[in-house]
Amino acid sequence: NAGVTQTPKFQVLKTGQSMTLQCAQDMNHEYMSWYRQDPGMGLRLIHYSVGAGITDQGEVPNGYNVSRSTTEDFPLRLLSAAPSQTSVYFCASSYYGAKGISYNSPLHFGNGTRLTVT
Amino acid sequence: QKEVEQDPGPLSVPEGAIVSLNCTYSNSAFQYFMWYRQYSRKGPELLMYTYSSGNKEDGRFTAQVDKSSKYISLFIRDSQPSDSATYLCAMSVRGAGSYQLTFGKGTKLSVIP
Numbered sequence: 002n003a004g005v006t007q008t009p010k011f012q013v014l015k016t017g018q019s020m021t022l023q024c025a026q027d028m029n030h031e032y033m034s035w036y037r038q039d040p041g042m043g044l045r046l047i048h049y050s051v052g053a054g055i056t057d058q059g060e061v062p063n064g065y066n067v068s069r070s071t072t073e074d075f076p077l078r079l080l081s082a083a084p085s086q087t088s089v090y091f092c093a094s095s096y097y098g099a100k101g102i103s104y105n106s107p108l109h110f111g112n113g114t115r116l117t118v119t
Numbered sequence: 120q121k122e123v124e125q126d127p128g129p130l131s132v133p134e135g136a137i138v139s140l141n142c143t144y145s146n147s148a149f150q151y152f153m154w155y156r157q158y159s160r161k162g163p164e165l166l167m168y169t170y171s172s173g174n175k176e177d178g179r180f181t182a183q184v185d186k187s188s189k190y191i192s193l194f195i196r197d198s199q200p201s202d203s204a205t206y207l208c209a210m211s212v213r214g215a216g217s218y219q220l221t222f223g224k225g226t227k228l229s230v231i232p
Binding site: 091107108 | 125153160162164165219222223
């Protein structure tokens with residue numbers, strides 16, 4: 002099983018460029034999310050989705066857009082990259098339940114995209 | 120004050136040692152407690168979970184929750200070099216719409232052969 006697949010693994014952008022980070026999962030998970038991980042800051046939620054056509058903002062949404070047209074895919078768009086967006090980005094997915102994310106519906110993470118903005 | 124506090128370490132121990140990793144939290148609404156393990160250049164993976172005060176054991180790993188003190192711990196017995204990783208605690212509230220996990224910053228552990 003592939004699980005959660007993120008592409009690309011590495012990316013270097015110049016300030017002002019745009020790009021899309023891809024995330025796909027093959028577990029039929031309703032819930033998908035994007036985190037960024039920075040030294041000393043831990044994992045911070047950017048955007049999340051509880052199903053196709055439904056997205057919402059997390060803790061640090063500014064500078065990022067998302068859409069969810071299918072259950073499998075949840076791309077993250079950087080419209081105008083800034084050096085502050087240099088980070089490691091993780092996509093994660095989970096089953097959707099009435100109790101939310103809990104012990105019996107853990108997050109499954111991809112292996113990350115390492116983004117540098119110069 | 121951050122909702123979840125975790126000492127980032129790094130923590131270095133000899134092989135075979137008992138390791139204690141800890142997190143404190145301030146939100147009394149947290150009901151689910153998890154520990155994720157993250158190897159270098161990989162995504163985090165769920166290691167253990169619990170939703171009640173007390174201890175939960177799984178092989179060499181024991182998760183402990185003290186809700187009265189708002190304190191959780193992960194103990195690793197007979198630590199191995201393969202346990203070298205960053206350990207993140209994570210918590211969530213209970214109820215519909217509670218899809219957001221709050222993570223600690225992670226503790227980097229090195230087990231020296």
